[in-house]
Amino acid sequence: MGGQRRGKAIERKKFTTAIDMAQELPHLFKPISDSPALIGEEQDSLAQCEAAVETLKGAFWAAGKALQIIRDARLYRGTHKTFDAYCDDRWSMNRQYADKLIRAWPIAEALYKKQTDPGLNPIGVKKLNQAQVWELVPAAETWDVDAATFVYDTVVEIDGQPVTAAVLKGAVKALPKGPEFDREAAAEKILEYVSSLSETPAEKVPAPAVPIEEQIAVRVNKAIEVDWVRRLAAQDRSRASAYLDQVQQRVERLRAELLSSAS
Template identity: 30%
Template sequence: MDKSTRKSKKSTSAASDDSKTLPNFANEDISQQVDPATATITVTAVEVTELTQEEQSDRLFLERKVERAFFEAGKALMELRDRKLYRSTHKTFEEYCRVRPWRWRSHRFGHNRRQSYLLMDAAVIFDNLEQKCDRNDHILPTNEWQIRPLSKLDPDIQPEAWEQAVESANGKVPSHRIVKDAVQRIMERTQVPNTYQLGEVCQILAKDNAELRGKGGCWGIVSAVNEFSCTLEMWDGEYTIGLQHLKSFNYLPAEREQMRVICDRISRVYSNSLEETVKNLLQSLGKLNRAYLTALEEKLLTVLESEIRD
């Protein structure tokens, strides 16, 4: 056999030996694999460094600063208003609040005169709570919306309502709803008896109550006397109003009857007319602060009534 043949056989033999050993290596690797269900994962522990007493003090200070942001804004607005620091660019504080491009503008309200006054009122309430509530609790409001219901109470009663709300929230900062419920309970407890009578003519006092928006100054006739509210019949329907939002005109029986007739006439026209100009006229009659119509008002209402009949 020549040398070339022997070399070929030797190469073939080597390849054959390699093919035999490769599966063994593969089998060895498979046998060494660990079952994932029983695998052990090593996690390196990270040591959490405790805050020093000074760091704890700094953290508390910064957290309080964040929580007081709305309070600081309200105080700043009061100083801007009281010192008239807007006078170089705006005629009134209201115009200043409306035009000024506040960087922290609220997405919910925008920043206008109403929001400015809400923040200022909240700052006064916050200051009252901070002075009179138990300092050991350290539970104070974190935004204006939480304490807005407290504006309905006298300053002396506000801390009591806030502490009741904190208790209802299990020692946490209470929500707007919880504070509102606490305020309602106190108002019902301290409310004077309902002395209004059926047929009495009352004026609505909105007092920044969003639920009475557009009804401030309107009058209505008491159709139901409840424990802490009255149901008023008005030219555009019936409304149940809390006693704190009502003021009696103290009309005589004859005047009450006259207002009843006027209410019924306005209501009939309103329910049968969809024109905006007519509704605007009726709305103005719905804010009368006297027990009669002027000659011109009587003439206009009569014309509208004739149009409906026709």
């Protein structure tokens, strides 16, 4: 009986891959109904197709996490002597790129969890791609993953600001240095940096065309976007209050700075 057990083939679990999903997609290349609303079969097809497209958004995250498991658990040892050789032979991937994916995946996972949990992300789901996540890696490696996601969340919450890889890179560079991550100081520096993106250099500012009093009134109205604060308060009053506290602290610091310089 022992010989039969040893000779029995081991059944391994089969996982669905992107190739499997592509092969299983329905061959539906024209509407099957004239109704404005999708019928049941069309709804199923849409869900299947959207699931396939969704794999593209998270492919780098899944690959990075999988590669770290293979590397750290030495799952490559059955066929290759080194992880480098495994990456090159199995995936035509150099070690440098594999390490890049490994460094990025924890941030992607943390952001995805926050984006899909309304309680953690009252602002709403935003697009997320590999280029964005990669620019957050320095923050994660200097402090931790929470610091990296804080940078992303802070930029996302700035009304009207596109969350591009370039903007995130600049936001990370603007962070105050130090062994501890100070969220209040970080938020202030990020807001200063993002605000500077829309400012016109002083030498290019044209001569005032309206009285200075009117200019001041316009800038006061722009200083705090009331509608945005109201929307934020409707979603999370504590975060709206924290935002206004930061604005007030910044005004007080600026007032003290101006008064001290005048004296």
